[in-house]
Amino acid sequence: MNNLCVAHRGFSGKAPENTRAAIQMAMDEPFVHWMEIDVQLTRDGVPVVIHDFSVDRTTTGRGKVKDLTWQEIRRMDAGQWKGRQFKGEQVPSLDEVLQMVKGRLKLNIELKTSGDMYPGLEEAVLERIRAYHMLPDVVLTSFEPKALIKAKELEPEVRTGLIIDAHPRNLISRLKQMKCSFLSIGYSHLDAAFAAELMRNGITPMAWTVDDAKSMRTLAKMSPDIMICTNRPDTWGQIFIQKIAPKVPFWRRKWRF
Template sequence: MNICMAHRGWSGKAPENTMAAIRLALAEPAIGGMEIDVQLSRDGVPVLIHDFTLDRTTSGSGLVMDHTLEELRQLDAGIWFDEKFAGERIPTLEEALQAVKGRCTLNIELKATSDMYPGIAEKVLELLERYEMKDEVYITSFDHDLIRQVRQLDAQVVTGLIVLGRPVLMLEQLEAAGANILSMGYPYLTRELACEALEKGYKVIAWTIDEPRDMQIVMSWHPEVQVCTNHPDRMLELV
């Protein structure tokens, strides 16, 4: 059965990377996974937000990394989506872990390079240790070196490379980074690559698929391809 992964929480129904979107996804038992994006505040606290700037999804502006947690918490992260979500805040990763623990797999995307946010891997792993959630999460990133760093710090955690495009020697790159997951933009993923990766023991995530026709195609390739979507309801109707 293809796992349905809610992208940035249930972001088709609530503002992305907020507790409202997380709670909506958790309320649907058929959603087996959830993806969130993590950066660091200026004072080094892991927080949930996708863009490197605040402008699109909050009432603030400027770089996330230039604001302390206290400053970030004063921003409205919901009203841009719909007035009924006014007052939603940028959550901390700790809040997300507390909500999700024991309920579904959490795919934590590190929105960073190891140079941009020094210590981000250690801070995330420290929280996973504290909440005993290492076996409930994936840690993924576009940055191969950062994933290699996570693997060196803790070989127990499942890690993945995020890829937009179709590089040569893809499986060799996963091996070099010590990754367990291929997380690929679905227009670039093929049945052949997905099945080869799965046969070699890797997990495969296809993102971000919102059209039912595309979902059906990807799901037909192999029952273990995980589908990351802003609209889990569309996938669950197909299932």
């Protein structure tokens, strides 16, 4: 059992999601190999790491991310909603996250968009990834096929993956048409046969969002190639920590797709 653990928005089960505190907490776990984050653009074009299209739920501010400047978002508290100990946490920029994880974790970066909400999002994200020389260490994912196609047009070498909470019959053919080598799928839609079919076609599956031990064990039994995305890396660790080989240095790890 050597499924890769993906920390969903960092260690969001304990820390405020998509903040530096959650990212650091995820990095502190030796069995976390990957992290999933969400990226949007501010009004002045800065890629920021936040999930909702609005800042209302996870910050002390109000409004839509696309209508706010970087400095306006920066002044908001993004931590105290999760607990007093996180007061003062800020919404990080993509730059800050890349600086934190470079050489330590690989990233699943969700392009958080719908339709034409964020013109230039793909360019802005790819520019920052290239600036940190992290193209081999990321996969760009999205619910929005247009964003994935655009990203591939801009950078043919970037790995891309569709996010979906369904299993339509033509899914693999759609992924091939979009040149995706990754599938982020709601875990209830995965079974052993489908996981094997994906791998035969050069597509790595990631199951989301899996927080209970029973579901994690079920997925692990299906295939060791299913990446497990979770808000609770500690639960994953309780199951797998005794069965993992000694941690392999980052520079010796290989992609599995």
